[in-house]
Amino acid sequence: MIKPLLVTAGLLAAIPVFAQAGGDPARDPARTEVWKPVPASVATPAGGAPSDATVLFDGKDVSAWESEQGGPVPWRLADGALTVVPGSKGIRTRQRFCDIQLHVEWRTPAATAGFDGQNRGNSGVFLQDLYELQVLDSYNNPTYANGQAGSIYKQAMPLVNASRAPGQWQAYDIIWKAPRFSPGGGLVSPARITVLHNGVLVQDDTVLAGRTEYIGAPSYAPHDCAPISLQEHDSAVSYRNIWVREL
Incomplete structure (x- = not known):
């Protein structure tokens, strides 16, 4: 009886994820992800000046x-x-x-x-x-x-x-x-x-x-x-x- 309980619990935990992925677009986490512009990379050597200084x-x-x-x-x-x-x-x-x-x-x-x-x-x-x-x-x-x-x-x-x-x-x-x-x-x-x-x-x-x-x-x-x-x-x-x- 232990194994079926574990499987059921795993399915229940996954429900919110599937609901989010196929549900309300406003709840899509990608809507608040900003990818561009990409911040410039600045090297910061220990004890030295930043590379853009x-x-x-x-x-x-x-x-x-x-x-x-x-x-x-x-x-x-x-x-x-x-x-x-x-x-x-x-x-x-x-x-x-x-x-x-x-x-x-x-x-x-x-x-x-x-x-x-x-x-x-x-x-x-x-x-x-x-x-x-x-x-x-x-x-x-x-x-x-x-x-x-x-x-x-x-x-x-x-x-x-x-x-x-x-x-x-x-x-x-x-x-x-x-x-x-x-x-x-x-x-x-x-x-x-x-x-x-x-x-x-x-x-x-x-x-x-x-x-x-x-x-x-x-x-x-x-x-x-x-x-x-x-x-x-x-x-x-x-x-x-x-x-x-x-x-």
Whole structure:
């Protein structure tokens, strides 16, 4: 008696499948399957840039960069890193960008004696040359929260402090959505930014109130795509492994 029961149970279990296949077309699972267009394949080597990325700095070649005033990069290139020369100028990409995914690795000086607050490992990543994601040694280094590492300078403090100790390499992974302006110059949509600092979310689709200002409130003025800039702020901050994907 056991075998017939098992066969009957198997037939009952199959009924919904046959009913679905020959029944109401609206219940056909294929109706909600999208096959085209097929997403492009992107190779993602461990520790390397995605295959569709533009490598901006690979530890050797600085040809993607220039001084913020034009001309050669004034920073020191050694041991696979590009290090700020205090008292020089910032640098910017020769290429202009709007919406991007950006990866930047950075390191503040290991020696901290005599430096604190904004004077310790200060630099910045500027999106479209106008909007600053702060670079700072924020490891046991109190300062104003919207000026610490991971902040949108003077606008948005990070969700958490994910800083490593000075002298250690750190990473920013950034999703940047550029502001949009009408033909008449009015703001259609503000800039937005998502940032992971050392793999930890610190800016979650943050809406910017305007360009970075040291004094006064931020505001917008119409502009187009623009370079990515790295700031010189009197500290020997180092950078390496910089790549970008246009979105």
